[in-house]
Amino acid sequence: MNTEMSLVIFQRILIQALWGQRSSKKESRGLVTDDELEPILLYIENHMDKDISVEELCRIFFVSRSSLQGMFRNALDLTPKQYIADVKMKRAKLLLQEHGYTISEIAYQLGYHSLYYFSRKFKNYFGMSPSEYIKSLL
Incomplete structure (x- = not known):
């Protein structure tokens, strides 16, 4: 083992x-x-x-x-599903703020196998795409 x-x-x-x-x-x-x-x-x-x-x-x-x-x-x-999504989106936002990861890497780290799906979930949650969020930090 x-x-x-x-x-x-x-x-x-x-x-x-x-x-x-x-x-x-x-x-x-x-x-x-x-x-x-x-x-x-x-x-x-x-x-x-x-x-x-x-x-x-x-x-x-x-x-x-x-x-x-x-x-x-x-x-x-919250439902368990809502809580899981909430935790993942908050973690995604923190990882994007660190500037050390690409959006694809963050999506993968959070268990999303589709970059498109991750970006859509992020936009639904925060009102902007991950790339728009990164631009807003600059």
Whole structure:
């Protein structure tokens, strides 16, 4: 087994252990807290180079789709999909400000396999294309 695969397995075990502790706390209180959402948010932050799906999050954290949707709505007033897009767009903006990456590199780093799709999402989110944003910084 290679090192990368071992790291992924370790992360998964750690996340599941943390999630299990929080789930038992939730059952005793009947409420969702930010602490219970934290491992999911960390997973999203640490895997922005992937196209993370709601189904993947449900599978990794042993939660139903409706429970996951409810957790995000209650804590963040967003769906998981909206949150993932929000985090990726904010990261894209920061990376564009650093001037060290091309738009293509940023798109790839954030899990977008199409530059056109990334540019369209960026424009929908910020009201200008990535290249227009770069020009506005100069």
